[in-house]
Amino acid sequence: MPHRFFAGSIFFSLLVFSSPCASAATAGAPTEVVKSTVDRVIKILTDPKYKGEANKEARRKLLRETISPRFNFQEMAKRALGAEWGRRTAEEQREFVKLFTAFMEKTSVQNIESYDNERFIYTGEKINDSQAEVMGKILNTQGEETKISYMLHRVGSEWKAYDLVIAGISFVSNFRSQFSRVIRTSSYEGLLRVMREKLEDKKGP
16 A cells, blocks of 8 residues: 555645745635644754754654644544445444554654655635635656645634645545455455554554
8 A cells, every 4th residue: 555655745745835825915724724834844844953863753743743733634534444434333433543543643754754845836725614625736856746735624613634635646535445455355454454563663654
């Protein structure tokens, strides 16, 4: 399963979502949520006291605490599990959300540290009641660009991301197809086992 690209892309894209083009004068609340998180993430990554292998755990702890509240992992987990979600008991659903969240936090924080001066150019924002889409494109140092869209919804008084579409590929849909394949060829328990093994792997997913 190509976990590394898609899991890391959510948080990596969040990091580079800091182009001056996304000005406060034109950006709405969903974009401002992303931008405020970006400022904090960049501050952590550039702070000398959190640099280096010796400070890795402290750095990653702060990154998790900063980034995780901006995403609705329960909704992501539910959508990623697809039809299998309805077949699970309430306790099993809670267990899956916990495992999915831990997996996402681990893989994504590891990937965000590979930031290499990519830029995000804000291109638009759509808000429809409690749903929103924040659109843009990533430019790497070679000038190559990749389109990206954040899908957010309002949870109480907050905007939280529940999906990310990169180059036309939905993060949630990709995971749903991967999870379904594992369940079909093995079992639901087999999926949980694979995810736990990834979490226990010291080298990361």
